[in-house]
Amino acid sequence: MMKLYWSPRSRAFTTLWLLEETGQPYERVLTEIAAGAQKAPEYLKINPMGKVPALQDGDVTIAETAAICAYVAERVPEAKLAPPLGDPRRGKYLQWLFFAPGCIEPAILQAYTKLEIPTSSAAWGSTAQVFDVLEQALDKGPWILGDDFSAADIAVGSGMNFAIRLFKMVPSRPNFDRYLDRCAARPAFQRAETIAAG
Numbered sequence: 001m002m003k004l005y006w007s008p009r010s011r012a013f014t015t016l017w018l019l020e021e022t023g024q025p026y027e028r029v030l031t032e033i034a035a036g037a038q039k040a041p042e043y044l045k046i047n048p049m050g051k052v053p054a055l056q057d058g059d060v061t062i063a064e065t066a067a068i069c070a071y072v073a074e075r076v077p078e079a080k081l082a083p084p085l086g087d088p089r090r091g092k093y094l095q096w097l098f099f100a101p102g103c104i105e106p107a108i109l110q111a112y113t114k115l116e117i118p119t120s121s122a123a124w125g126s127t128a129q130v131f132d133v134l135e136q137a138l139d140k141g142p143w144i145l146g147d148d149f150s151a152a153d154i155a156v157g158s159g160m161n162f163a164i165r166l167f168k169m170v171p172s173r174p175n176f177d178r179y180l181d182r183c184a185a186r187p188a189f190q191r192a193e194t195i196a197a198g
């Protein structure tokens with residue numbers, strides 16, 4: 001059974017939502033950030049970064065939220081959280097899955113810290129550019145790949161929910177509101193919210 005190391009009110013929310021979407025049983029190991037459990041020597045063997053989330057599945061140990069999304073989507077193909085190998089939608093799926101940590105995360109941090117970085121040097125361009133691109137990508141909907149919900153929506157939707165709804169670091173836009181409402185209406189999202197509230 002997969003084992004998720006998580007802490008309430010953290011990025012582990014994304015992986016709770018992901019695992020809830022699979023419908024598979026999994027074990028949750030509370031790794032309370034407030035108590036410093038993520039820096040304990042036993043946990044550093046699981047994720048040397050000393051951060052949650054992390055996942056164990058038999059002999060496989062994996063950290064980094066988006067990597068866990070990709071791993072679980074392939075591990076549980078019946079959940080249909082990723083277009084299969086060879087499917088032309090897989091390119092865009094990977095693009096948006098990587099966009100979450102590669103562009104959305106630093107854009108949020110920039111909005112929070114108000115750091116000025118030349119847009120040509122910053123890998124994410126700018127906060128405005130990231131959210132403009134997302135607005136365009138979500139124009140058709142209902143999901144980032146169109147009709148099919150995928151793990152990319154979990155990574156993207158969770159990051160946007162964090163930035164827009166939970167911490168109000170970035171102003172919302174009408175199609176973000178509609179997208180986040182759709183994410184929040186998913187029973188798996190709601191179950192993850194209940195768990196993540198601690």
Ligand SMILES: N[C@@H](CCC(=O)N[C@@H](CS)C(=O)NCC(=O)O)C(=O)O
Pocket residue numbers: 009010011012033038050051052053063064065066101
């Ligand atoms: N790049 C990591 C970031 C994980 C991360 O930043 N986790 C935070 C919680 S939201 C954490 O564990 N912070 C505790 C610490 O650094 O001591 C991922 O995407 O999973």
